[in-house]
Amino acid sequence: MSIELGKPADYGQYILQRRYELAVKHAGEAMSSGGLYLDVGCGNGAQTVLFAKHFTTWIGIDVEEARLQEFRNELARTEYEAGNIPHEIEIYNGDAIPLANGTVDFLSCIEVIEHTTNDSATIAELFRVLKPGGTAFITVPNKWWVFETHGANLPLLPWNRVPFFSWLPKPIHSKFAKARIYRRKEIVGLLEAAGFETRATAFVTAPMDMIKNEKLQRKVRNMLFRENSTTVPMLATSVMIVATKPIH
Numbered sequence: 001m002s003i004e005l006g007k008p009a010d011y012g013q014y015i016l017q018r019r020y021e022l023a024v025k026h027a028g029e030a031m032s033s034g035g036l037y038l039d040v041g042c043g044n045g046a047q048t049v050l051f052a053k054h055f056t057t058w059i060g061i062d063v064e065e066a067r068l069q070e071f072r073n074e075l076a077r078t079e080y081e082a083g084n085i086p087h088e089i090e091i092y093n094g095d096a097i098p099l100a101n102g103t104v105d106f107l108s109c110i111e112v113i114e115h116t117t118n119d120s121a122t123i124a125e126l127f128r129v130l131k132p133g134g135t136a137f138i139t140v141p142n143k144w145w146v147f148e149t150h151g152a153n154l155p156l157l158p159w160n161r162v163p164f165f166s167w168l169p170k171p172i173h174s175k176f177a178k179a180r181i182y183r184r185k186e187i188v189g190l191l192e193a194a195g196f197e198t199r200a201t202a203f204v205t206a207p208m209d210m211i212k213n214e215k216l217q218r219k220v221r222n223m224l225f226r227e228n229s230t231t232v233p234m235l236a237t238s239v240m241i242v243a244t245k246p247i248h
Contacts, residue, residue, distance in 0.1 A: 004178040006115050006150065008043030008067065011074065014221075015207040018228045019110060019240070020050040023137050025228075026200040026242045027106075030135035031055075035105030040097065040126065041112030042089070045071030045082075051108055051137075052082035059087065063094040095121065099129045108137045111238065113187075114150070114180040123194045130245040136196065138241045140182045142203060143167070144233035150179040184239045196243035202229040203236030 009015050024031065031054040039048040042060030044067050052058040062068050068089050075083040092098050094116060109126055116122040126136055141149045148165045153176050166173060166181050173181065188198055205225045211217040230236050 003115055003117075003180070004150070005064065006041075006043075006111055006179065009046055009209070011044070011046045013046070013207070013209045015209055015237075016047050016050060018204065018207050019047060019139065022202060022204065022228050022240055023051065023108070023242075026202070026240070027135050027137055030106055030244075033105065036103065038097075038099070038104045038107040038129065040107060040109040041115075042071065043067045045074060045089070047108070047110055049075075049080045049082040051106075052085060052087065053080075055085065055106065057086045058082065059099070060089045061092045061097065063092065065091050095125070097125045097129050101128055102131045102134075104129045104134055105131055106135050106137070110137075110139045111141065113138065113140050114182070119180060120190060120194070123190055123196075127194045127196060127245060132245055132247040134245050135199075136191075136241075136243045136245075138187075138191070138243065139204060139238040140187050141166075141179065142233060142236045142239045143181045143183050145206065145237050146234055148177065148181070149237055150177065150181075152176040152178060182239060184233075187239055187241060191241060191243050195245065197246055198241060198243050200240075200242040202240045203231070203233050204228070204238040204240050205230045205235055206237045 034056045037052055037055035037058040039060045042048045042062050045060055048060050068091060071089055107126060107130060113119050113122050143166050146163050152165055184201055205227055208217050208221045208225055211220060224235060
């Protein structure tokens with residue numbers, strides 16, 4: 001598989017609020033306790049600013065300096081509450097998180113693990129930097145969504161979001177896909193193998209941000225994708241996991 005970098009959601013897209021509401025629902029107690037928040041793969045910060053306002057200090061890290069500069073510029077020109085909280089926005093190499101063991105109270109890693117060199121090693125790093133009792137909010141692309149969310153390098157097909165491509169067996173998908181994709185059981189297994197305890201999982205309902213016609217977007221969203229999570233995997237773009245690092 002030739003893994004490519006992802007594109008973060010733009011400021012104002014509905015998926016940002018959907019993830020945030022799911023985080024509050026499933027990890028609100030951990031978020032309300034304050035402390036240090038780390039966003040791994042923060043990109044342009046569009047998601048980070050929603051989470052960061054709950055904490056006393058925060059750090060955003062990413063492998064793309066251009067994205068981080070977008071983030072800094074956005075904070076400088078707007079009045080996001082996160083911008084008034086002590087924070088750092090830093091580049092990192094995508095492998096080793098530049099923090100000491102057990103220093104983070106809450107972290108998010110949203111649509112990032114699928115792009116890393118080694119997903120198990122990335123998850124081990126998340127576990128390492130969390131304090132015992134700390135909480136992780138993680139999302140990864142859902143295998144059972146109708147469209148391949150990151151596209152694929154498919155021969156003779158210039159449109160790379162072919163329906164049901166992600167449903168193909170893993171060896172075939174891996175040959176052409178631009179990023180990994182996960183069943184819920186698979187990502188939970190990877191997290192628990194690293195030592196995490198699963199607190200909640202959910203299928204994150206497709207936000208329909210890709211439909212540009214606003215009337216059509218609202219209609220489709222209201223018909224099938226109104227709720228933030230769904231019990232029907234093929235209506236979900238992502239799998240969400242809330243997990244903790246055991247105290248013992």
